[in-house]
Amino acid sequence: MAVDELDTRILRLLLEQPRTSVREYARILGVARGTLQARLDRLERDGVITGTGPVLSPAALGHPVLAFVHIEVTQGHLDDVGDALAAVPEIVEAFSITGGGDLLTRVVARDNAHLEDVIQKLISLPGVVRTRTEVALRERVPHRLLPLVESIGRTAGK
Numbered sequence: 001m002a003v004d005e006l007d008t009r010i011l012r013l014l015l016e017q018p019r020t021s022v023r024e025y026a027r028i029l030g031v032a033r034g035t036l037q038a039r040l041d042r043l044e045r046d047g048v049i050t051g052t053g054p055v056l057s058p059a060a061l062g063h064p065v066l067a068f069v070h071i072e073v074t075q076g077h078l079d080d081v082g083d084a085l086a087a088v089p090e091i092v093e094a095f096s097i098t099g100g101g102d103l104l105t106r107v108v109a110r111d112n113a114h115l116e117d118v119i120q121k122l123i124s125l126p127g128v129v130r131t132r133t134e135v136a137l138r139e140r141v142p143h144r145l146l147p148l149v150e151s152i153g154r155t156a157g158k
Contacts, residue, residue: 003048006031008153010039014049015146058092063108065115066136069122070101077127078102084125090118101132 003011006029013025022040026033043049058066073081078096085094085105093106105122109115115135122131 002156003149003152004156005153007039007043007048008149008156010036010043011048011149012146012153015149018052058108063090063110065109065111066139067107067109067115068134068136069105069107069119070097070132070134071103071105071122072129072131073102074127074129081125081127084127085122088118088121090114 009029010025013020013028017025020028022036023033026036029036040049058064071081081103082094082096085091085103090107090109091105092108095104096102097104107115107118109118112135115133119131119133122128
């Protein structure tokens with residue numbers, strides 16, 4: 001999908017001021033509310049904007065331990081294991097991957113003992129051959145998209 005300079009300005013505002021009204025966004029951008037709403041609708045329809053809910057902190061919810069668990073799956077069972085992962089509430093993301101393992105999961109836990117319990121649950125799933133876990137010590141670059149949006153905006157303006 002092509003993103004132009006106005007789209008980039010809209011996305012930047014959404015990221016920087018997520019709780020502002022559409023009317024206020026339009027005022028800040030100097031465009032008609034209808035123009036802004038049409039752009040937002042298109043960005044949603046095209047999958048650029050995928051949600052508008054709050055970003056929650058697992059640590060603030062009592063799950064400060066973050067680990068990345070690589071899962072090796074018996075051939076032919078990737079979909080079954082992937083479906084089973086959805087039933088484990090401590091798994092906040094899961095991806096099919098290349099390289100070492102078949103799946104990469106992002107897991108949160110209350111403490112290391114809880115993390116071990118979650119890993120044991122994963123190992124017991126039918127189709128799981130083995131797991132490899134890496135515990136995150138500190139977040140160095142928080143999840144962000146603004147630098148990417150700005151980079152795309154600079155390219156769109158040329």
